[in-house]
Amino acid sequence: MNHTIETILNHRSIRKFTDDKLTEEQIHTLIQAAQQASSSSNVMAYTIIGVTDPFLKEELRKVSGQPYVENNGHLFVFCGDLHRISQLATREEQVQMQETLESTEQFIVTTIDAALSAQNLAIAAESMGLGICFLGSLRNDIYHVSELLRLPKYVIPLFGMAVGTPAHRPELKPRLPFEAVYHENKYQSFESQQTAISAYDIELQNYYQHRTSNTRTDTWTEQMIRKYQNTVRMDVSSYVKDQKLNKR
Template sequence: MNQVIETILNHRSIRKFKEEKLSSDQVQTIVEAAQQASSSSNVMAYSIIGVTDQSLKNELYGISGHSHVKNNGHLFVFCGDLHRIHQLAQDHPNKDIEENMESTEQFIVATVDAALAAQNAAIASESMGLGICYIGSLRNDINRLNELLKLPEHVIPLFGLAVGYPDQNPEIKPRLPLKAIYHENQYLPFSEQQAHITTYDNEMQNYYGSRSSNTKVDTWTDQMLRKYSKPTRMDVTPFIKSKNLNKR
């Protein structure tokens, strides 16, 4: 097994960081690694906002509620971004791009491009001995997040990535068995996945009961049923459409 695979398989979310900030060289390396991610048709339909202003971090903490949003070595916010393309078209009035730009397809392109770039950034960070944590809770108030970051039309904030020097060493959280995730040639009926999910529920129950902190009694099935029985962030849909994305 090579070092890259070892880094990937050793991933765990870090939610407590030392006070040391990342250097400008480290930030540049992480962003350059992100930029080398695959991109649909080389659109590169994303932007990355580095948050260094502590008062702004505190505002974002007010949205998220997670302390690692304000206490980290560096905070990146990944955005889906078609604003650049839209602006290029303003100088070419004979090019009508509105219908295409507002399509669900281009919304998917932007979100996938951003996610691929972020995962490159995460792996690069971890390979440098840093820890990372993705922060979807920034969408708890997506309109306020949009205002704070001063995002123009056709740019949407997707998630944060907190990076820093780890001040904890949590256990690696188990994942679903491969046979519940990997389907060959066609999608397997749920009945063929269910036994693997039951195995995973048992593994997760043991994990939560034996880990070094925040022990509890829970399973993956129970977590998912709780999560999806409570509508969450329902303001995201009208917000996305208000930015003239995912309208068609």
């Protein structure tokens, strides 16, 4: 097994960081790694905003409810971005481009491009001995985040990533078994996945009961049912359309 695969297989979310800030060299290296991710038709339909202003970090922490949004080595916000593409064109060309820019297909392109770049950055950071935590919680109040970051039309904040020197090393959380996520040639019935999922429920329950912090009794099945019974972040849909994405 090579070092890259070892780094990937040892990923864990870090939620406590030292006070050390990332250097400019580290930031540039991470952004370069992010930019080398694959991109649909070389559109590179994303922008990464580094947040260093103390007021902004405090406001984003309030949105998230997570202290590590404010207390980290560096905070990145990954945005889906078709604004840059729209501005390349003349006003007449923009009218001709509008239907494509506002399509579901291009919305998918922005989210995939941003996610691929973020995963590159995450692996690069962990290979440098840093820790990371993805922050979907910035969508708890997506309109306010958009206002704070002054995002123009065709730009949406998808998620954040806190990066820094780890101040703890949590246990490695188990993942769904191979048999549940890899299907050969066609989608396999839920019944064929059930044995693997039941085994994972037992494994995850054991993990929660024996980890060093925040112990609890829970299974993946119970978590997923609770999660999807709750309606959260329902304003994201209207926000995305207000930003002229995913309208068609």
